[in-house]
Amino acid sequence: MGGLFLAFPAIFPASATLIEKHERERKEERGLPGKRRGREAAAVDAAGAALGSIGLLVFASVAWRLLPRYAAWMVLPLGTLAWAAVSVLLWMARHRISHPLSRRSQDIPKPLRS
Secondary structure (H helix, E strand, O other): OHHHHHHHHHHHHHHHHHHHHHHHHHHHHOOOOOHHHHHHHHHHHHHHHHHHHHHHHHHHHHHHHHOOOOOHHHHHHHHHHHHHHHHHHHHHHHHHHHOHHHHHHHHOOOOOOO
């Protein structure tokens, strides 16, 4: 829980700023306006951080509920697995909601070449 509430607010703003700056500069080196690209990259990072934070809440819940009854060597890997599963599932759900056409284009069979 400490990492969720202490480290995240301290580290995230700095990382989002650096991501935005790096992406903007990469586009501007090619002679293109990079302001929008930088903002989009920072937004994707923010979405990942939010979903990962929900996963950390799941980890904390598993640890809080199970550590009083079971050994730490059993609970911590289970909490880590729960964190990873929830974070990945949320990211996949977000991707499907925000990119509905990308999934459908993969389902359409390609024509055969003669």
